Amino acid sequence: MESCRSCYFTVFNIVLLILTCHLTRGQDTADCPADGRTWLTFGSNCYHFVHGEEDIAKSYSIQDAKDMCRGYDLLTVKSAEENDYIIKYSPSVWKGNMSVWLGMYYDSDDDVFKWHDDNSVLSYNNWEDGGSDDTDLSLMDTCVTLHTNTGKWENISCTDEPENGVVCQTKAVWTVAPKSSPLLSALVIISVVLIVAVSAVVWFLHQRNNPGSSILNLIEYHPPFRSPSADQTCLVEAEEIEETP
Secondary structure: HHHHHHHHHHHHHHHHHHHHHHOOOOOEEEEEOOOOOOEEEEEOEEEOOOOOOOEEEOEHHHHHHHHHOOOOOOOOOOHHHHHHHHHHHHHHHHOOEEEOOOEEEEEEEOOEEEEEOOOOOOOOEEOOOOOOHOOOOOOOHHEEEEOOOOEEEEEEEEOOOEEOOOOOEEEEEEEEOOOOOHHHHHHHHHHHHHHHHHHHHHHHHHHHHHHOOOOHHHOOOOOOOOOOHHHHHHHHHHHHHOOOO
């Protein structure tokens, strides 16, 4: 009886171990640069917000901003979700309203604004009323900022209004967790089916040899053997003395 219980518990543990090993898979992770800066991950990008000191916002000229982000890009915003992320996180960096440089430039050959990181034409924009053409500035001296209080974009002079907040940006490096092969999945399924089948056969044989037992009897708890207490020992000895002629 005890050996049968041990068999059932062993089968259960094996099935649990196989399923756990098969179903437990690592998750894909996004790695940002390890350069001592604080990088935040959103989507497939990493962002570094240049903080101020003692609640005083630091602002920089466009050239200083590019120098600070050397090796990376200035902020590019290519979706409404990304735009919302920037304006929602900004208050934890800068106190009050802040405008942030966008990594954008005007391509006079194509007569359009493009992103610096990949020279792509804007597929998403959030211009203030009037759009990108609502400016008296020379297009060759036009930079673009994002207002963190509204999320709107504005054309400004690259030289007359030189200081704005800085967000550096780069692509995250994704580490893809290994996935199980179809062959391994098939082997796991076959193993589980065989183990369950063997377990069923063992249970059937046990039921035939012990018709009064049930599956509940197989899993009922039996505490480990314990030696009798001192009082129980004394009682047994007293009974033995009384029985002695």
